[in-house]
Amino acid sequence: MATTITKPETLVGKRIRRREDPRLITGTATYVDDIKMPGMHYATIVRSPHAAARIRSINTKKAAAHKGVIAVFTGKDTQKVGPVPCGASLPGLRVPHHHILAMDRVYFAGHPVAVVVATDRYVAADAADLIEVDWDVLPAVADPEKALAKGAPAVHPEWPDNVAFNYHQEGGNVEKAFSEADVVVKQRITSQRLIPTAMETRGVVADWRPADRQLNLYSSTQIPHLMRTLVAQMLGLEENRLRVVAPEVGGGFGSKLNVYAEEALMGFVAMKIQQPVKWIESRRENFLCTIHGRGHVDHYEVAAKRDGTILGIKLHIIQDLGAYHQLLTPAIPTLSVLMMPGLYKTQNVRADIVGVFTNCVPTDAYRGAGRPEATHGIERMVDVLAAELKMDPAEIRLKNFVTKEQFPFPTATGLTYDSGDYAAPLKKALDIVDYQNLRNEQAQARKQGKLMGIGMSTYGEICAFGPSPATPAGGWESATVKIDPTGKVTVMTGASPHGQGEETTFAQIAADELGVNIDDILVLHGDTAVVQYGIGTFGSRSTAVGGTAVYFALQDLKAKIKKFGAMLLGSDDVSFSGGQVICNKTGKSKSIQEIAAASYRAMKLPPNTEPGLISTHFWEPPNFTFPFGAHIVVTDVDRDTGAVAVRRYVAVDDCGNILNPLIVDGQIHGGVAQGLGQALWEQAVYDDNGQLVTGELMDYAVPKAHMMPRIESDHTTTPTSVNPLGVKGVGEAGTIGCSPAVVNSVVDALAPLGVKHLDMPMTPETIWKLIARSKS
């Protein structure tokens, strides 16, 4: 008879090492490019070198005649394929038809024009060079402010003003608030275009089985199920004939929360050539053709009383959309508006967004997606206000926070903040840096002419996307948990982790709930043929929404296990713990293995009970969650060169209950790295002709390990009542909290020189010029 080792401890809350790491560290994981199939062909995509041009003609003859080439397709061939989808809708939104291959015009450098399919990738690349396109180069515009100016080149000729949409949102009474103000501070704040730079570029393998009428699409994506639904529609294929697999995915950061031209294109090619085909994006293509993030020019106005009480906020956002709408492009800046009040009480806000077409690759969700911009804006503005009022930045924040007692707190933008204690992480962070002493040290340093800065940000974010009515594609998540006849457990989640560690955290939840060994649990995801349906992994949602679905599926399953246990023990008075159903009277027990075997053997069934142990739950969240935290950054600025050194980085984050502190710290570290990248180094630069100047890692400065400061990470814990796990989400927190803290710190360092604001990235040269100017 099977014996169960009773699990001695609970795993939730422990620093369990990630179960997915061995295969990642040893290089044995299977990414898209590791997939090999008999008869597989390779595709190379020919892309426009121009940001705007008419295509007079395309000559594919030489390429098609090249040895090893089996097909060449252009826009004419693919025009029946449906457009690349935009899932966001806004009133009056102008949506350009986004063909998967350009028809007679290209709109950004990198725009796909043709695809060459060959027996190997070297041949395909050689043949791609043989395609001749006769271009009529047109003027381009790559800057959203310039695109709005009179006489700017029209990105889409049908909309000469380059405006894709105007959006307005208002709450409270802004005019009254501003008329009652003692002070109004204004600032133009930019959040530059960033390149998400996932370690693994995108890639697709498409495998068409004509006899089965089945298309298998392997893609490096965060949303396999949504992709199935959308790509099936693009290809005119019945959805149940398309299987999408997200194999190992080497990071996404939002850039793979999308459906791209190449996914449908490879499906199209495979169905045409009746052979499998692979396309792997090069790093250069990744920079040119995978979505970028941010791209904001914001104008802020904040009205306040002399005592620092914030009365109201006005915000005007110019959003650089790029040439097209990808899946969520126009929705991203609306998230900035939702979060524009930050952690502060003010009930009077007004925001306007103008979404602008430019001859650049589209912007879309990048780690934080709209919230880093909002946090950066409000956290800069609070510092600008504090400087104006000569108040301490910590004091002005503490004065304006929504207080502990006010939750659930309805915001002026229509949200309900679930739970919070905003002063707690700030106070903890101030303690960790020994704030008062630090300020004294700064005063001393300033006397010696040193430029030392102390900056903070207290951020709030909207996570766990989200209630379905408030999301473009459904905001629930699903889970199936099944126990095999031998007692092994499989969890199938509709979330699609790609580095976040849910194979570990979901196993922790299941191990605790079922009382089984974590090694007996397998977590499966990312395959539409295996997993019921799902929404995917983005918006810090997987654990709060997907983990909750797992939790509820486990509750159903536990109930069933108890029923079988009660039947086997012949008693109604049973309890379930440590992987055993125990008769409370006799102390006799049945293990999960025994129960599983009996449930499938089905010699006898409890009343109204089906055989087997399997349970599926689709969980619809009643609200978003709202994590928060405080980051404090101490910097030293080199007077001679303008270089910024981060001396200390303290992050106190409150993401509700913590399932695995190791993973949470990892998320914070990675998030902070990307926030520092934006604050100090990264920017996607297009020249006036729409050429991407930072087209390679040699010019686009992602932070490397040696550029990172040590991060002192700590937490406060304010559970949410939105879900039974009490978890809020932490995937984007580090990024959102980071950039304003760093900028505030450097502005503070330069304050003695009269500096009031800096845009990102704060390059040494920019700072050096400010220092030089202050001397003259």
Add this chain to the structure above:
Amino acid sequence: MIPQAFDYTAPKSLDEALGLLAKGAKPLAGGMSLIPMMKLRLAAPDHLVDLRRLKDLNYIREQGAAVHIGATATHYDVENSAVVRGKCPLLAETAAHIGDVQVRNMGTIGGSIAHNDPSADYPAALQALEAKVVLKGAKSERTVSVADFFVDTFTTALEPGEIIREVIVPVEDSGTGTSYQKVAQPASGFAIVGIAVRVRKSGGKIGMARIGVTGLANRSYRAAAAEKALEGKAGSATEIQNAASLVAERVDVNSDLHASADYRRHLAVVYAARALMAALARSA
């Protein structure tokens, strides 16, 4: 990111290699510069001859009053060689600034100087060290000074069919202080400015000063005016500052996304002063 087709040979002897090179093949060393260029299709050699397997190019040895470094010695080898660290520490210090560990494990001194990227690190040190480069063809061998070797951006004194056989660096006199100070470009890690300094004092005065500069101009160079300004000086802060302010004299300074010409020039002055200070502090 997919190169054009090419032939590849790993020759057994230097003569075999030189024979192939005479026929127009291109040498491959660490591949850290050449292979990215091929992947971007900026270079499309028909035939690569792999030099790294040739034992007679991979050595570091002291010979007479000089250290001889074979062309295929990796940056890691140079950084960690007891001979280089002991006899010409400036070069070891400089090697440690190149790229990251992977690049240092693969990249070679011969490949770096043959490539002659105007932002590469080695050239600054080799200029300050007044090193020599031995060039070998199928039928000839010649020795040139680095001052003559580094001609222009990505251009050297190498003739077709010639390879770099070795780099010769004089053994440092005891008492010489050296330092390499670099501002790294945040994306690539190459030098926006790199300053290599050697100074020796005698009788309380600076008797010798050598300043090699990289990153600033189309090629590395020695800042002769600055060197001269230091000779006979005690090395006070003002004297250092005055000398440093001459490092970019009459130089046509590079300008790019990462640093304008003005800023680069300014950094060169600041970093020259820092390198001089550090080197003086290390001199006896």
